[in-house]
Amino acid sequence: MTSRANRVASIIERRSSYLPEKMAMVERELQARASALYSLESRRDALLQEHIEPKVTEHLQAIKFGDLQGRIRAELLVLSKLRGRFSRETLNIGVIGLMGQGKSTLLKSLSCLTDREIPAYEGAACTAVRSLVTNREGPVEVKVVFHSENTFLEEVIHPYYQALNLDPLPYSIDEFEHAALPDQMPTRATDEAIYKHLKHDYHQNLPHYRHLLSFGAEPQERSIPVDEVPSYVRQERNTHGDLESFKHLAVREVKIFCPFGNTDVGQVALVDVPGLGDSKLGDEKIMLETLGKTVDVVVFLTRPDPQRYQWRKIDTDLYDTAAQALNNLPGRAFMVINHSRRTDNLKACESLKETLNMNMVRCQIADCANLEDANQVFDEVLNYLADNILNIDEEYARQCQERLKGIQADIDVIVQASQKVFWGVDGDPSRAITEAFDDLFGTDRDGWWKELTIAFQKLRLDFAQQAKLPADGLQNSIDAVYLNCKEEAGILTVDDSEAEIQEQIKASNPMKAYGDYRDQLRTLLSDHFSALDEGLKATTDALKKEVTEVLTGVGRLETLAEAPDGTDFIHALRTMIENNHPDLQRLGQGLAIIDDFELSYNGLIEPQIYQHLIRLSNIQLDEEDAAEVTLKVDPGTTAELIHAALRIDYERTIARIKAALEELVYQPNIAAYARIEKFIDNIIYQKEAQRDWKRFMGRVKTQVWPEEMGRLEEESTRQQHWLTCVIRLEGANRKETISFLPD
Secondary structure: OOOHHHHHHHHHHHHHOOHHHHHHHHHHHHHHHHHHHHHHHHHHHHHHOOOOOHHHHHHHHHOOOOOHHHHHHHHHHHHHHHHHHHHOOOEEEEEEOEOOOOHHHHHHHHHOOOOOOOOOOOOOOOEOOEEEEEEOOOOOEEEEEEOEHHHHHHHHHHHHHHHHOOOOOOOOHHHHHOOOOOOOOOOOHHHHHHHHHHHHHHHOOHHHHHHHOEOOOOOEEEEEOHHHHHHHHEOOEOOOOOEOOOHHHHEEEEEEEEOOOOOOOOOEEEEEOOOEOOOOOOHHHHHHHHHHHHOOEEEEEEOOOOOOOOOOHHHHHHHHHHHHHOOOHHHOEEEEEEOOOOOOOHHHHHHHHHOOOOOOOEEEEEOOOOHHHHHHHHHHHHHHHHHHHHHHHHHHHHHHHHHHHHHHHHHHHHHHHHHOOOOOOOOOHHHHHHHHHHHHHOOOOOHHHHHHHHHHHHHHHHHHHHOOOOOHHHHHHHHHHHHHHHHOOHHHOOOOHHHHHHHHHHHOOHHHHHHHHHHHHHHHHHHHHOOHHHHHHHHHHHHHHHHHHHHHOOOOOOOOOOOOOOOHHHHHHHHHHHHHOOOOHHHHHHHHHHHOOOOOHHHHOHHHHHHHHHHHOOOOOOHHHHOOOOOOOOOOOOHHHHHHHHHHHHHHHHHHHHHHHHHHOOHHHHHHHHHHHHHHHHHHHOOOHHHHHHHHHHHOHHHHOHHHHHHHHHHHHHHHHHHHHHHHHHHHOOHHHHOOOOO
16 A cells, blocks of 8 residues: 555645646736736726727727736736645645644644754743744754845834834834834733834844844845754743843744654645734734645644633634635644643533534544644544645636636637727728828829929929029129229228338339239239129029928928928938938938039139139239230339239229129029939939839828828827737737646
């Protein structure tokens, strides 16, 4: 016959072989469902706040989310408990009871440990921390799990603050150490006891145990010698009720490994939860956490008073509390009524057994201090575990599985209802957007494209006409320069110019004076005529402005670039296309034809001017130029003659330059016409131009046609966001991802 130890090992292997991993996967999938549900419900609520069509509102209001999120949270908690339970390498028997009922005595009898490891004193709550005693061959080994600063504050200190309505909550050990707790104790007796634990145990004694708390968020586990166990688990008080031992205040859990006296136990552990009823907050929370994740069956222990014995409300409350954390408690619970031979309470024990009204697997009377009695109880619990626990747990898991299927089905209903929200509402917005854009952009016969083509064709004709006329900008600049040349003629327009020339002759000689003044007049004319550059710039600016007006007016592109005025617009639009739409290179190149258009004074006008200005220089002249020399200077040449010669030289040079410029005054308009022809050929008549413009306008359609396209785009975006949420929820709700048990 298979030993009980082998049967226990088989149970552990069977339930840990695949279930924990599958459950972890289902937990992740459930969390994905919860997230997708939250997104869809939030989107639904946002849509209901918008001005949408009544049909859509009606469909949205028909979606019933109910308390699916709450159900998912509940199942996540169940799965976490099951996964923790099925991942364990032991079957665990929990022992719970009120303070002073003999719980520690029973644990010692079953595990063969002594007061050294599990201290117990009559009439006091001695074991102050949760203990896990595991059957294992070899010497006794003890590990203490110390609170981290985080878990100490969250699990121990904060519950006291919350129960006593104290503010502010400390979020560091330093804050707790320096907290000014009120001197006045609460008036209620229960609150007073709780306050004493907080102030006199934890706060005043912090220096005695603070060094044991681990830094960071995670508790720390340390091995300790067996003979030191009492100092970490026992709470000792003096006659005034003040603590005299402090290490247990920093301990979260104690793990003891030892060989049990019963040799046919196997992979079994006993779980001791600190006694309740001593006003020490956190005990109930510890019990619920322990039962939910750590315990397979639970042994309730009570020791009746031989004189006053009856089931009390505190007993049934303890049972009800355990039922919150441990599913199918009637199928997992044993009651042991502790027969104390010292107090002779057998009659009381029998009376309690007869009047028990809590559902249990079995109720026994046993002397927990007696090894034979204790092991008889142990044998019955172990046999029950080996025979039934797998079926109990798998039934619980199957119930969870069925509830998950229910959640999956309810989500399917939500998905189906959500898919109908925009049915029959203005058709398909994507198709409507495409059709509306096609109509707006048009073809060679209508729409935006035709209007743009006609506008640029008209611009072409305008510039063709202007090419036959002198450039106004250059002509005006020439007229202004001529006037300036007459009003500012250097030595010729200064007061008493002949006297100044005479002084120059005295300082040097007539020949040098004549040559120097010719150089000055030449330089002066060069400076005057350089102002013609502004006239050329007026032509380029006019061209860019005309193109800008077509693009921003007929083309409706004024909102696309940061510089919507004047010549900067073309550069801004070109930069935007080159940076954001590199695939539309042809459009950028076309705009560059206008953006880069410049008429250079240095290249167009300056050479024509300097061929005449050179005649005012003092370089060696050829015979033809020498024949035109106004004055042949000798040592007797007077200032009057030099002044007259300089005026002739100056006016003759101006006349020659004017004649040359009259031939150039048409060139700026001719250049502008050539540039506009090249520009239109590239952005209108090039074979791929219409396609590239349509792609570009399709990308910026809501900016160009905000009224016509904005509503459709908004509706499409609204529907797309909704559909994305629905698809996400539908994808997360696949049936196969919710199953962890075989059908």
